[in-house]
Amino acid sequence: MNKPPRALLPLGGTLLAFDAAATRRLEARAAAPGPQPSLLMERAGLSAARLARALCPGAQQVSVLCGPGNNGGDGWVAAWHLHRWGVAVTAHALGGESRTSDHRAAMARARAAGVPISNEPQPSAQAELVLDALLGIGLRSAPAGELAHCLRALGQHPARKLALDLPSGLEADTGRDWGAAACTDTLTFLSAKPGLFTGAGRALAGRVWLDELGASFGGEPAVAELASSALLASWRALSPRAQSSHATHKGRQGDLWVLGGAMPGAALLAARAGLHAGAGRVYLDGRLEADSLQPELILRALPAEGPPVGSCLVAGCGWGEGQADRLAELLERNQHLVLDADALNSLAADASLRARLQQRAGRGARTILTPHPLEAARLLQTAVAEVQADRLRCAQALAQELNCTVLLKGSGTVAASPGQRPLINTTGHGALASAGTGDVLAGWLGGLWAQAPSADPQRLAALAAVWHGLAADQLPLGSAPLPASQLVQRMHQLHP
Template sequence: MTDSAYELPWSEICLYSVNQIRAIESSALSSQSNPGLMQKAGYAAALCAQELISNANEPVLVIAGPGNNGGDAFETAFKLSQSGVLTTVIQYGVTDSYSADAKACLFRAKKSGVTFMDKDRLPELLTQDWSLIIDGLFGIGLQQRASNADILQIIQTINAFSSKTNIPVLALDVPSGLNADTGQPVSGDQIIVRATHTITFIGNKPGLHTGCGKDVAGKVSVNNLDIKSSYYPRPTIFLNSQQTIPTPEPRQHNSHKGSYGDVIIAGGAQGMSGAVVLAARAALYTGAGRVFAGFLHSATQYDSQHPELMCRNAHELDFCSASVVVGPGLGQSAEAIELLRNILSTAKKMVIDADALNLIALHLDLQILLKNSSAFKILTPHPLEAARLMNVSTETIQNDRLRYAKLLAEKLHATVILKGSGSIIADPDGSIFINTTGNPALATGGTGDVLAGVCGTLLEQSATSTIAAQISCWIHGHAADVIVQKGTGPIGITASELIPEIRNGLNNLTRQTPNKII
């Protein structure tokens, strides 16, 4: 990222760990003036809440936890009551245990006409007609310990009620039970408040945008509580959004197919040639000058749907003169290993996918070849493939997606796209991007082959492997989003359907004003 991005360290595109947020908060508290951070958080949350209810006569239920998130909830209730909103609070926490700021917010709320109800009455209260539930149980405070049985019951009750009644749930800072760093449940019980909206304070958090976070955070907004930018560290984690991806250069009229490079797709063992065809078609639709479909076995004469593709025996191709995508349908035969070794030794630009990743995980000599290669490299593992490469379990990868994507990028000196909900793009220099596009339509066979093909073309045409990965990941997910927005899916969308929308999206992106962010 350039300095222009750093000038907005508190913006929604910049993401911070829990430890960083605590350090920023500590620095800000040491020099804060009235109103304090908790009061600012309550005011911001109240404004957000008012946008979610149609009028002040519709009652709001606020669930306040035992820590500072509870203090934010008390202040939110106070501000709503001041605005004439009928507000009820259920308090989970002993008053004497609250911080001084939280106590002050609690007392203000009690004096303002907010109704306080006993926590044992929650099941009864959830039979009433609420316009909004505000989750102020736990913010980033619930990170290292499991929720107790009472809290689990509260969260389950809230989720069941909101699902049944379809009323909005606003989470303060993060949905209770979500790890703000990883996007996974704080504890093994897997119970998290399912919010429709989250207002997060001080800075945006990675866990809201990957893993379970995509399912439970809803629409995320960020309020930095007017904290000075000088209190923020230089960010290294960013959202991969339309605001941040580099804009491809418009094509010059005075150009030809040689201007846009060659892409080779290498794979296609017996019975798996479709993977090569999908990747090759995606590379073609992303604007490669020429695309070679290299088959390990039984090369087809031509692709009847796209005769522009040049079908070859994979062993006969010159891998040093093109961007090479290796892995789709490759298999794990001795012949596949030989082909992969040749590509790792000669290619100057390569995308490693599917079975190529599995072979590299199994063979140390291939890992060494990949690590020592000076080529531009993109790896596109799903969690199981990443687990094999890191010699850990899939669950371990998923429990800390950002960390393992970064470790894998460092281990193999390559840009890594760790696929999944909120795909992680990790650069060997330590920068991390969390992709913002995509939906469950991508959870079907072949979509990874399509992504690999897109990466192959954009790697051939981009300045760095990370830029190619950013654009590819965003445009791939965006295509799925557009298809769903048009009324198809997400159930039953096929990988082939993505390809024309990828072309449309890339052309629309290219026509826009180039970004100044990166």
Template sequence: MYIVTADEMRKLDQYVIEQIGIPAVALMENAGAAVAREVAAFSRQRGWLRPDRPPHWLFLIGKGNNGGDGIVAARHLLESGFAVTLLYAIPPAELRGEAALQRDAAQRLGIPALVYGDGEVDWQAYDGIVDALLGTGSQGSPRGPYGDLIRQANASGLPILAVDIPSGLDADTGRTHDPCIRASKTIALAFLKRGLVQWPGREAAGELCVAPIGIAPQLAARFGVSSFLLDESFFRSHFAIDPALPRTADSHKGTYGHLLVCAGSLAMSGAGILCAKAALRTGCGLVTWAAPEPLVPALIGLIPEAMLAAIPGGWAAPASAAALVDLLRGRDAAVIGPGLGRFADDTKWLRTLWEESACPLVLDADALNMLAAAADFPAWPKRTAATILTPHPGEMARLTGLSVREVQANRIQLARGYAVEHQVTVVLKGAGTVVAAPDGTVYVNLTGNPGMATGGSGDVLAGMIGSLLAQGMPATAAACLGVWLHGTAGDRAAASRGGAYSLVAGDIIDAL
């Protein structure tokens, strides 16, 4: 499913109107009809469709095309037996273009209409609110009657359905201005907007649905749209992958790859356990866990299915990097970083693995901190083998020299820029995990829940991605499927426990 910016949506609208020949008023009619269907479905779910009293919806109408969509939706609902009232944020005479045409049609039909400021609004006279105030072209904090209406609508306690995006939401970054509509549901028109799949915008949008309005999805590729939402069907259509990972009857353990997990230290041996277990549960045929030699006796038998490789003297030993390079020669992929800790000359150690290994790598946790500390990283040669970085926002901040706030303010653009510049695949973890490929393509994942914000969850993800990489998946596909499966397993685990609050990382592995 495509995800578009406000500018991409504007260009698509313009192309369909001017080149394809679909009139703007027809697109508005389609949009309003789609919104009406969703409002009717919402009313049905709430049990409001009673013959003695139809539900009464209040439509907040702005002066742009978003307001025109809202007027069309009100008209369709009126025809279906609903009670509707229009509440204009500004005098209706100020509407222009297609919105003005819809205003005139509503007046001729006798649809009840109010103008904000002419008197007090009795919010409790309505069952629900449709937000059609501001669309994707709006920028900054809503002011004047728009801001007042948003605040009062939020305070009313009534369910709000937003047309395209909640008013007050930045369509590209997900930033919520003050004020911003807090919707129960958002009906995205034609395509999802970036701001709807990034926090805090994702939370403000409520339930999401995408309503077709007559703009063929295939046109998005023509305009260079390269951001996608991950879901089960997308893996089949885009990557030609069955997320169930079926196996052929004549396969053997060698068919499914050999992963090296380079992880763990005395204080953080659990990171290696979680990473290796997750790799095995994600279908890897063979897993070898490389760990500091002094730690190995305590690890024997903890994961019976995994092999152990002792690193003499531990990670800080002068010969450890060379020993790992030798181990990597016989492996299909490697995960480096969970629970390693930091040690003297560790950036030089990591550069040795970076340059001297032809093995696909997943760099996580302390390996990312080493990379961030390497002042000469921009001069490191680009790897020919796949390289996946899995930073959380704090690690991404260190990699880029930005603050966490700056990272979170525009996650998609930041991940994409870093991936393209360094020719790596970036998995920027967090709510709405972003996967950015070296060619600039971006994927957003919405599976998962807050219970997964717990120690070890990232180690599990690194092991899962490494497992898929070892099984022969291209880096971007492995990263995307690993992220989606990780979130799906987390949701399954939270459901089985009756809530997310008690989730631990091992529960995610058990739910795979």
């Protein structure tokens, strides 16, 4: 008997995510020859039926939408169990002929047991709970015809919706949406799939549950690590404050420089964030006389020779255009550089700047880029939709090409560095969708880096994203956007 599924979000520790190919290898290893349907499908279907009953204990009417493959097979097993337990369930046979022997066996057994079967490509109007078992990791392209019609009807149906393995139409490896209906819950089998946590995944999957079906991933390579609040605990070990809480002074807590430009508010937010992140001294070169709300900031022009060795520099927030020369100098001089916003646009427009960036790692200088999808698309010379269709791959490609760390923002922020396994942030939601929150993230990251210059940039970038998201997670999903200056205060309260 395998363990009951566990809710993955909010994620307490760290968890590895595996792609569909690894999941299939595991499936093949675990599938012992024997009577049909397979043991794994039996476990998956039973687990789904149990979760369905737990989520909606009093449901009078349940619809199970079954596709033609093994995802549909899981649905047939679940429908069979619900029927045996006396639940009024209707199974919908959709998507054409059975594609697998497991599917055929599961459907035949349900039919023989008297499970009511319908060919209607939509859930019953009275259904209080709908199980979406149309397509899983076998998804290849946009569902069409009957399946597309059914997904549209599902999207409009007011019932609670439980997706089996994945919301049908969501791509497991990427989080690309091919027309899935948003579900209230998703029970995923065998492995945590990256597509549930980035791109369209978070919005479509709802609460995510994992049932490993008694299998184990020993030896299989993971494609990503899911980052959670557990990363915050690691900050205690990295921060100088934790190492010497008595005999210390501001000069030991790290210096951060924030370089602003045409729109001083953006740099101001980044500087305030860096200060609240714990940097000992924060210098702001931002065309400002004073910040009466944050008098701790040291307003000073960056010296011609650059900031003192060991300090971290955040550049690009609110710069405006025409800063290529300034960026060229920074790329030559500074050891620890966080580049955001207009600095990224300057890089995208100028191959010689990109060449300078590529060379930095060779002399031990470190760079973290913090693009949102449009900035990443410009850097990769592609369209935003392409970036969003495969965020993991795009973040890794950009990190590889530019030889630096990339923090690709958006739902399921991805931290990638050349040759390292990327991290996907699992915290945060739409309350962060307001002007200036990106400046706060860049400044916070700079503030952390100033204190821990030898930390791994990829983990540090993921930590900043987790921290940023946790501040939003204190608010219910669907809350009004958080003004960026309030975000800084909330992040400060989360210091471990």
